[in-house]
Amino acid sequence: MKMKRFVSVALTVLMLLPILAGCGAKTEAPAATAAPAATEAPAETAAETTAPVALAEDVQKIVDRGVLRVGVKNAVLGFGFQDELTGEYSGMEISLAQKIAEYLGVDVEFTAVTAATRTELLDSGDIDCVLATFTITEERKKSWDFTTPYYTDYVTVLVEDASGIKTLADLKDKKVGVSSGSTSAKALVKAMIEAGVLSGDGFDADSFDPATWTDGVSFAQYDDYPTISTALSAGEVDAFCVDKSILAVYHTDGRSYIDDKFSPQEYGIATTKGSGMSELCETLITGWLADGTIDALIAENGIA
Ligand code: GLU
Numbered sequence: 652m653k654m655k656r657f658v659s660v661a662l663t664v665l666m667l668l669p670i671l672a673g674c675g676a677k678t679e680a681p682a683a684t685a686a687p688a689a690t691e692a693p694a695e696t697a698a699e700t701t702a703p704v705a706l707a708e709d710v711q712k713i714v715d716r717g718v719l720r721v722g723v724k725n726a727v728l729g730f731g732f733q734d735e736l737t738g739e740y741s742g743m744e745i746s747l748a749q750k751i752a753e754y755l756g757v758d759v760e761f762t763a764v765t766a767a768t769r770t771e772l773l774d775s776g777d778i779d780c781v782l783a784t785f786t787i788t789e790e791r792k793k794s795w796d797f798t799t800p801y802y803t804d805y806v807t808v809l810v811e812d813a814s815g816i817k818t819l820a821d822l823k824d825k826k827v828g829v830s831s832g833s834t835s836a837k838a839l840v841k842a843m844i845e846a847g848v849l850s851g852d853g854f855d856a857d858s859f860d861p862a863t864w865t866d867g868v869s870f871a872q873y874d875d876y877p878t879i880s881t882a883l884s885a886g887e888v889d890a891f892c893v894d895k896s897i898l899a900v901y902h903t904d905g906r907s908y909i910d911d912k913f914s915p916q917e918y919g920i921a922t923t924k925g926s927g928m929s930e931l932c933e934t935l936i937t938g939w940l941a942d943g944t945i946d947a948l949i950a951e952n953g954i955a
Pocket residue numbers: 765766783784785786830832833834835893894897916
């Protein structure tokens with residue numbers, strides 16, 4: 652084992668001592684195997700003074716595998732963006748994923764996800780966590796764990812200038828393209844109700860379904876954002892609604908945002924409910940919020 656990786660694992664173990672002590676899903680591995688790096692540590696290193704600690708079973712599995720598998724976006728500039736030529740990923744969420752892997756002393760592997768696929772991939776175990784402009788909602792918290800938010804965005808609407816649409820009121824009776832599995836349609840209807848554009852009769856936040864909503868605005872749902880952008884150019888939809896961070900790459904010449912932005916979207920890392928990964932990610936994110944790491948990543952990526 653390389654020194655760098657050893658130090659990284661030892662740091663993680665030290666950092667997690669408080670939460671691991673109280674963690675239910677622990678492996679019963681003996682001390683020698685619980686923190687793999689410790690078995691190969693030179694006698695004079697910090698490992699000698701590190702108490703035997705068991706990693707949560709799911710986190711241990713990642714360490715044993717040597718790879719942290721993360722679901723990320725591949726077309727959201729500043730968050731998760733893949734260079735088509737080099738295949739390289741960049742953005743704040745990419746850096747955060749790399750830092751989690753670094754703490755575990757493992758490599759990182761990215762899987763491009765969409766709003767529609769990210770939870771399936773997490774549930775099936777294909778990925779260990781999701782860092783993909785994933786908005787924390789009460790409803791989603793019933794199915795997955797989310798960390799404290801690392802970024803807050805807003806929802807807005809992109810239109811072709813030629814449409815003349817400039818405000819929420821102008822969206823009355825229009826057809827709006829949204830991504831399946833996203834918060835966008837509900838956020839827009841709520842904003843239109845709050846702005847007095849729609850009456851709100853028949854709106855129930857818990858049972859709202861973009862596929863059947865036709866009262867004053869309607870929706871077409873797509874699997875990915877490039878397809879919505881194409882649909883907007885083709886006039887298949889009158890507007891494209893989602894978080895401003897996601898819309899940025901589609902904001903090309905001849906297109907504009909409407910004047911309104913609404914519905915704060917707090918992004919968190921999503922993990923399997925009750926997992927060791929949930930505790931690990933929460934500890935790391937709160938630490939990085941407190942020590943300025945997250946602010947620095949926001950500034951570096953030009954997304955302040
Ligand atoms: N952030 C929003 C959501 O989680 C928009 C969808 C997306 O992230 O792709 O629903």
